[in-house]
Amino acid sequence: MNTSVSNDPEYSIIIPIYNEEEVLPSLLPEIVERMDALGRAYEVVVIDDGSTDGSWNILQSFAAQYGSLEAYRLLRNFGHQKALYSGLHVARGKAIGVMDGDGQDPIEVLIEMFDLWGRGYDVIYGVRRKRKENILKKSSYFIFYRLYRRMANIDIALDSGDFCVMDRKVVDFIVALQDSSPFIRGLRSWYGGRQLGLEYDRLARQKGEPKYTLFKLIDLAINGLTSFSKEPLRWAVYFGGAVSVFTFIFLAAIVIAKLCFNYPESSISAGWASAISLTSFIGGVNIMLLGLIGEYIMHIFESVKHRPAFLIQESTRKDN
DSSP states (O other), X not given: OOOOOOSSOSEEEEEEESSOTTTHHHHHHXXXXXXXXXXXXXXXXXXXXXXXXXXXXXHXXXXXXXXXXXXXXXXXXXXXXXXXXXXXXXXXXXXEEEOOTTSOSOHHHHHHXXXXXXXXXXXXXXXXXXXXXXXXXXXXXXXXXXXXHHHOSSOOOTTOOSOEEEEHHHHHHHHHTOOSSOOHHHHHHHHOXXXXXXXXXXXXXOSSOOOOOHHHHHHHHHHHHXXXXXXXXXXXXXXXXXXXXXXXXXXXXXXXXXXXXXOOHHHHHTTHHHHHHHHHHHHHHHHHHHHHHHXXXXXXXXXXXXXXXXXXXXXXXXXX
């Protein structure tokens, strides 16, 4: 039988959701049933990231039915990472698990992660062996993780998302940072400690529509890179140096051709079409690199404003 949330639960499960009214009625009872079978004190923390469907009403109903479930409603849609970050702030367990609210992260794998935590690991993260998604999304994630691992200043595991279990000290560290643009899997890796990757097969979404679009993935990639990598800026310097050398050689060749070989004016002027094309190309690259620098400046700007990463509108927590 499901009991009320303990003030000192051993396990916490954080589930950020957005417009998942079709998934919640089957997902939450399964999680509660499997966790009840463990016989350990636990809590399920569901974060409603400003849903516009009936998700919040469903969460309120389940919170009244299951004493181990608490729901928090954010004031508006802040994004997946910030919703997850809010869950880390309110979770009280000694081991904190994170899973998506689309039903694609198997609860039995999360339970296995909790068991590994009991053996002394600080972080156990899921490594996706198979993804049952369309080819565009698979390709996007494949490219993202490999580029990110190549460019990041930390050791990021390939094909590992936010599905994980973290020790309380890791969560306390992440929360204490008060990051206005958190990238949880990056912060988790940056912490270090004793970490283990657990391979699993990611399930196919059974109901509802995917909420993580290609544009959101690009935004996630930019946030991750500006948070943990200096490589794009260094590549910009290297590229700028290479273009400068090439341009110098090109101009020197024109001068030598005119002064030393007395090339006719018409032969030299005929090359200006390529020169204009080269100038246009360099101008376009400069604009792109300025945009890259702008992303880093914007990231700094967001950090120094010290605005909260999220705002909680209401919750079902009994002690508020």
